[in-house]
Amino acid sequence: MRLIRLGTEPSAVGADVRAALSTWGVGDAVLGGVALLGVRPPDSPRELDAVVVLPRGVLVVVGVDLPDPAMRLEAPLNGQWKIDGWPLSRPDGATSPAAEALEATAAVARRIQDMRGEPLPVTTVVAVGPYVGQVVQPTVDLNRGVRVLHPKPTTLLAAARELATSDRRCSADHAAKLVAVLAPTGVPPTRRHLVAEGFSDAEADLASAHTVLLPKVAPVPTRRKVLPYVGGAVVAVLLVVLLVVSLSSGESADSSASAPPTPPPTTVVVDGRSFAPRGADRTDDCAGHAFGDVRAWLSEHVCMQLRRAQFETTVDGRGAAVAIAELSLPDATRAAELHGIASVVGSGGVTALVGEGRAWQGGPASFDRSAIRVTTKGAQVRITQVVWSEGDQDPADPRLTAVIEQALRLPATQ
Template structure:
């Protein structure tokens, strides 16, 4: 278990959670995985003591500080908590602290789904302290994937093993995306370290899977040797019948209207201006298609996807080319960082498709000295460039600037 501390524990019992996790040590000898400590994932309603990303599941750990140590804690999800027979009272009037934990777990699961992370089961651990000798939970709550426990190394380990139930292990590449989606700052561990923590090597998995899927060949029994000949005869009869039917209906086939797929539109209209698409591309490997400081930044930060598109339009009888690049980042914080970097002069950017051998007849050969607009919306950073197809270029040309504004509404990839 690799620990990454991103902030202080929001509860006193969070220190016990961290101590329990640290006893397992790095690597997968005990369990494996990566624990984000003191983290608040984007859109989560509260700080979390830990989010544990395991090869087969994600655990959301929420700490609850009890007023006193307890020998017995009755902890139903939807009922009154009781400490040694006495109702637990809280200043906010809540009878069950588990409701807050479930709300946080729901937010984490929604975040993973919205960012298209690996669909691992997301479950809840409510860590209670300063000390609890015995916790009583209804069976229905246990079946919902919720554990209320005092975070000793053994109890937390048992819960992690019970709740990590995915049918297949998460790969190191998917684990890196999950961690980037959940952590608002920093970068995920390197791939080799994630593999050391028990996340699978996708290449090795594919190799073993292809071997396992090879069908087992058994010699045919004597009684089955005639089956291929019988099957061949049946196929021949069916072909003759199909030929007769096609010949008999040939006269009417020509008169029936043909159904051909409707071609997808290749022109987009914005404010009355036509933009003809001249190619698009998408990739999950963003950095190789960038340059300058932008490339250096992307080499150390996760980028979910890069989408690029090219368009051609006409302004007062003169052709202009448009290049669009849209980078999908894990969250708005990192998108803001990249936006600030890419907006500064001389910091590089994203290579246009024409610079990778995808020019079109009559279009520009380069997007150097283009009018540029860098914008950000949520976790998306968009770089729009416009140049004249021929002639001198002026980045401050007001006509190009107007096209740049209109191009903000163009799709970054063909649907």
């Protein structure tokens, strides 16, 4: 277990949590994973004593300080907590401190989902202290993936093994993204360190990783007696489709008026830096949005799709903007040809969305004199540009080139 201390623990029992985690040592000999101590993930309602990212799950550890040591603690999630038979009273009137822990866990799960992180199970550990001899929980609460315990090395380890139960081990690349998503102010461990902590060594493209859940499909009957009904079933389905289309077309005006607004794109975090989306589009007319030698080459060759996106970030308190152009070509050979042309200074490129009237308040007027990086992956050519939102531009500015390294992993869609 690798420990990353980002702040002080918000509870006194948090020191016991840290001590228990530290006894496992670095590496995966005991359990593995990365523990973020004293962290407050974005949108979390409170600071958390720990968020433990494991190869097969994420544990949200919330500390609860009891007024006195206890031999027996009755800790239902939705009922009155009792210490040695006496009701636990709190200044805020709450009967169960678990409600705050569940709220924090829900915020962490939403953050991971919104940021398109690895869909590991997110579960809750409520660490109680200064000392509790026995904790009694209803079975239904245990089945919900919540453990209330005094954080000794053995009890915390047992909870982690019971709760982190994903069928698939998280990769080191996805683990780095999870750490960056949950602690955007820090820097994730290196890939080598994450592999040493038990995360798989599988390569992953963070900019284009997607998770698709496919429902189970019943086997198709193959007995001959089913065949005479296939034609009738198809006709029935077509009739239903036609009916739905006719009804929806007649009510399109009303439904469009009442349709909920599309939620704004989600901020993307790479290596602890947040990038706010500022527009995107896609088109089949690659040459129509290019200029110079790049436009001339695209006019004579097949380009299947151009995807462009813009992002905004902050570097040392100064605004910076990112423009991405990703061109999909028929094969790697043509991609290499275009890469050779686009990499030459002064040979042209792809017009950023800002140059076509897609500017935003506080953003740059253009991407002239930008820091540029042209990369190729298979049959795709990617042109990444970074400029300061205001002020003088220097393409060789090391701060901009550092942002480009992170921007290479941003998605070309929003």
